[in-house]
Structures are given as structure tokens and as C-alpha cells.
Amino acid sequence: MKIAVCIKRAADMETRFKIAANGMSVDETGVKFDIADFDGFAVEAALQLKEREGAGDVTVISMGPDTVQETLRKALSMGADKAVQLKTDAVPADALAIARVLADELEGGGYDLMLFGRMAIDAANQSVGPMTAELLGVPCVSAASQLTIANGRGTARRELEGAADVLEFPLPAVVTIDEGIARPRLPSLKGIMAAKKKPLEVKPAQVGESRVKVTKMELPPERTGGRIVGEGPAAVPELVRLLQTEAKVL
């Protein structure tokens, strides 16, 4: 099975973010970057599908400046076979503009399965996967928490609010991956060494018009917590009084 996984380089979400001087982006000074959380699950899901079949080929694709090569190498060190950088100075804020670039690359690639993370953990649009599927005209299941592939067909489970549904679809298809499928493996030393020799192709990306523009980034108001009501069960009466009279939630 030929699998493509589209991944994004994203900031470590444990960062205490600062806004850049232009007020329109996050200050990247000193920030660590890695494969975006859900995209890591998608890479792991692809590797497990390949291992289960005992054959196949996993290509990881990322759009962005040369810094994404580090992200692609990480996926190669986990076990992906080859990588493609769709080179552009910046990833646009318009998910459809991103999807067009990815669809151009995926089109005609002969992939049986095209995986994405459910959403990029930074931009949090959860849109690029289904948009890419529409542009390619292939079936799509988004936010799959379980995925099985057999005989050219897939079955996926999606988590809904207080429920779940199960969908079946033929390949080739786009599936976006939610948490619950698999924790991404840590690259082994052998994997890291092997990744250095794996092919990483750089192609220029043709980014079209972006109709979504960031005009401002700001930090939400800080929470002012930190009040200790008391210790142990003896604090309960005062806590309940505060919930009734001050917070008015009881």
C-alpha cells in the first residue's frame, strides 16, 4: 500500500508564547518545534499499516521553508521511506490555499491512502484534510479514532459529542487522524542514522491567493487564580459557601 502523510512543523505547545513586535505573529525566538501532535499520530498510523501488511511505502510531505526539513527527517527517522518539502516562505492562513498546494502534489501520486492529522495543533482549523480530498475528488473520513484497511476498503470510527459513528469507504481515500489510534514512536538511533540517507525532495510550492489574513495575534487575559480556601475536608463548608455566594455556580 502506498501511503502519503501530510505533516506540519508546529511549535511545542508547552511554550509560554509571546507575541512578536508586529502584533501579528508569535515570537519564535527560543521556541522548540516538532511534528504537530495529530500529524505525529498520522505518521504512526501509516507506519503501523505498512508493518501490518509487511509491504508498502510511506511518503511524508510538508509545506514550508527549509526548517520543515528537520520535521520531515524526524518522520523519516520514525520509519517513513521518503519525504517531500513543498517549499514556500510561509504557510498561508487560508486552509484552502494550503489544500490546493497539497492536492497538486498528491494528484497522480498513486497513493492508496492520504493521511493527515485531525488538525494542525497551532492553527487549529481542522480543514486542510477534507478540503484536499474534495479537490482530489476522493472519499474522506475526518478525525478517525480507529482505522482498519482490508481488501481496498477502509472502516473508520469518529468520535462525536457523546456518541461515535462508524463509516466505510473505498480506497484511494483521505483520512484525518484523531488521538486514540496510536502514540507516535520515538525514533531509534538506527532510525536516525538511516533517515540521513533517505530521499528528501525539495519542490517549489505554487501558493495561490490567500483570502484569510491574520490581522492580529494576542494573548488571552491571564487567569488570576491561586486562592487556597483551606486544607482537607475541613475546607469544604467554606468552599461550598464561596461557590454559592461568590461564584454563584451552586
Added chain:
Amino acid sequence: MANTFAFVESRGGDLRRVGLESVTAARHLADATGGGDVHALVVGAPGIASKTEMIAAHGADVVEVVEHPGLALYSPEVVAATAADRIGAGSYRAAFFSASAQGRDLAPRVAAKLGVALGADVTAFEASGDAIIVRHPVNTGKVIATLSITGTPVLLSLRPGAVTAARAPRTARVEAIAPAMDPASARVVPKELLAGNTAKLDLGEAPVIVSGGRGLRAPENFKLVEDLASAFGNAAVGATRAVTDDGWRPHTDQIGQTGRLVSPDLYVACGISGAIQHLAGMRTSKTIVAINKDREAPIFKIADYGVVGDVLEVLPVLTDAVRKAKHSH
């Protein structure tokens, strides 16, 4: 004056609250831009037409109803094709979807079909000249982006709870519409809806969430969390990633960076230290209570009310007190 469009989400023949929030949002934007018409679309199995009155009561001037026996379950391809068709047939400034599990699947498909921009998971919106200006939390809610979106229509998916569904009764025209494609020809086939415990409140909709972490020490002690939730009567039960990873609770209960993002009126964190990954999912809760034996735990820094102590000792006493407080009303 501009018309607006609302997709009204339903499940199992009932409208979802987020569906009515879309109608209210579409009403707000239409009124703010000179009072255009709101066209609402609802899709389901035969019987869904009985909900048109409810949709009109929230401000729709036209309710387009698609009823088909093959649409008892959400069928992504059929609903996307139908919504794209209906939006394309009108002249709308904006089309509202819900940033729910269903809406976040549907809206991007429709945007790609129409070749228009989507503002996803927005918490606020306004028309400004040619653009729609929205706010959208990014980086797990640690940063808020303001985006300017152009083109017509602009598609928006609204974060659940961002708008409160409000009555604004209209005498709506109801139009029966056929689905844009035969449900039997869809490639992606919905096989079943695995209903959770329907008596259980969803984390996204519950006004109170009682959540447990490793401090509970053993899965069976989650009973204490459930007891407190039932004492509140309007509470859902959540968990940390540590606990769902260990299989104490299902993954769907996980609140955090890669799980559910919630903002209830009251969040009670029981035996939760407050890892950044967990705080990302609940820091926007209106009131936060934390019970933890470690006074230095990060959860106390964001909690409005902290109790330092063993959660196994505090919870039964708190449950009793909450039950009494509820009964005294």
C-alpha cells in the same frame, strides 16, 4: 443588506443546540448588515420537517428541508453536496456551520466545493467592509488570532457556546428540497451511530465538569468523581490524558491539548496536578476548583478556589455538601 445562511445540525432526528446557535449567529449578522433574510438548511430522515418551527423561532426567514430515508445518519458526501448546492444557489454574505464534530467535517468540504474561504472554530465575528473579521483561538487557546476573511460567501464554523441560541420568531417559508445526490451512491457510507450513554451530559454542553487525574490513585476511585457529578445533577465527568492513556477512562473523556477543549461555568479538578497539556483544555472555564494534596501543584495557580488535601478524603465530604446545597433550593 445581506442574506445569510445557517446549516442546522441534527442527530437522530433531533436538532442539536449548536444547530440553533448557527441560526442565531446568521440572524445577528443579517441584522447587523441591514436586515437581510436568514436561510436555514436542515437535513435528515423523514420527520425532520417537524423541526422547522423551532428553526423559524430562532430567526430563520426561509427553512430549506431535505428529508430522505437514506439520511437518518450523517452522510458526509450527501450533506456536503446538498449544502454546497443550496449555498451556491443563493447570494449570501456568510454561511454558518457549527465547529462541532459534524460541522468540522462538513464545512471544509463545502468550502472546497464552492472554492471559498472558511473561518474555522470562530468565537466572534463581524462584518467590516468587504471582509468578515473573526476571532479564532490558536496554539491550544494560548493565543487568540484575529482574521480578516474576504470573498462571498465566507463560510464560518462557530465554536459551540460562542453564541447563545436565542428566540427571534419569524414566519418562515418552508421549502422541501431534494438531496443533491442519491444517498445510495455515496462512497463514504455511514454504517452505524454508536450512541453513548444518552443520559450522560456531553463535556461540550455540561455547565459543570468534574474531572479526575492520577491523584485518584486507582480507576475504581473514579466513583467518587461520578458521585460528585451526580450531586451537581448538571455535570459531566472528564479526565486527564494520564488517566485515559492508562485506560482508566475512555479517550473521549480526555480534556486537554489533544482531547476536548471545554469552558464550563464550573470545573472541579480532582487529583489533577495541572500539566500544561491539561490546562490547555480547561483554562477558559469560568470558575475553577482544584483539590490536590500537593500545595505546589500548577493547577492551584489558575484555580479560583483551591483545597489542599487528599482527594479521596475531600470528595465524599464535598459530595455530601453539594447534595445538601442542591436540596435546600
